[in-house]
Amino acid sequence: MDNYAIGGIVVAVIVAIVVALMLVSWRARRRRDAGIVDHPQPGEPGAVVLEAPVMHVATTPHRRPVERLAPRGLGFRAAGRIDVREDGVLLDLVGEAPVYLPADALVEVTTASWAIDRGVEPEGLIAVAWRAGTAADHDADTPDDLVVDTYLRAQRVGDATRIVEALSTLAGADAAAGGDNGSEA
Template identity: 40%
Template sequence: MTREGALLVIVAVALALIGVAVWAWSRRRRRDSGLAAPVGELPSGAKTLAEHEVLYVATTRHDEPLERLAIEGLGFRSRADLTVTDAGVALDLTGLPRLFLARDRILTVDQATVAIDRVVEKDGLVRVAWQIDPDTLVDSYFRPQNSSARVLAAQLGALTTTTGTDS
C-alpha cells in the first residue's frame, strides 16, 4: 500500500469514529430530553454555610457511575463554584445559568472513587444523589479543588439525613 493510500485509510477510520461518536451523543440527548437541570437562584433569606471551588465531573443514573446523562447544562465536565446554603445547593458552572438543588431534592451524600472518565484516590469525589424529577433519581459527582472531599461531603450531608462512603 502506498503512503497516500495508508493516509486515506487512517482519515476514513478517524471520520467514521467521529461520526459514530456524534451519532451516539445525539441518541443519548434524545433519550434524556425529558430531564431538565434545576435552573434557579437561591431563595431570598437563604443563609450561606460554605463555598467551594469544584470540578463538576458528571451527572449519571443513580448507582450507575458510568452512565452519563446528557442533560442540558449538566452534560459536560466543568469548573464550578458550589455554594452550600441552609435551603440547598447552588451550582455555578462556567458559562451557564445558576443551578439550584433545593434541600428537599437532595437524598444522600457520600464519597466515591469512580465516575465515568474520572478515577481518583479512594473517596476523592463527592456524590450527591438527588431527584431530578418525581420519577428519576440521579447522582452528581464533584471533585473539590480547595478543600477535601470529606469536608464537602460533611457540609452537603448536613442537608440530608443520610450520609456514607462508597468505594
C-alpha cells in the same frame, strides 16, 4: 497514486466516520437527557452556608457510576463552584447554565473513589444523589422520580469534608455521609 496516499485516504475516511458517529451519539444522549434537570431556582435564594470551588466529574444514574448522563448544565467535566444554601445547592460550572438542586431533592451524600472515567484516592469524590424530577423524555421503564448521582471533586484541601457535612445537614439525617456509593474499584 501510491500505496501511502491510498492508505492515508482510507484512514482519513475511517476517522471521519468515527467522529461523525461520536457526534451523533452525543447529540442523541443530550436529547435523551434534556428533561433531567427541571428544578427552577427560587426567586429569593437562601443564605449561602458554604461556597467552594469544585470540579464536576460526571453525572450518572443512581448507583450506576459507569453510565454517563448528559443533562443540561451537567453534561461535561468542568470546573466551577458549589454554593450550599439554606434552601438548596447551586452548581455553577464554567461554560454551563447554573444547576439548582432544592434541599428536598437531595437523596444522599456519600464519597466515592471513581466514577465513569475518573479514579482518585479513596473517598476523593463527593457523590450527591438527587431526584431529578419527571422523566418524560426517557424510556417507558424509567421511573417518574429519577434519581441521579453527580460526582464532584473538591479543589482545596479540607473542602471535601466541609462540603459533605454541609450537604448532609441540608439533606437531613436520612442522607448519611460516608460510604462508597457503590463505586469502589
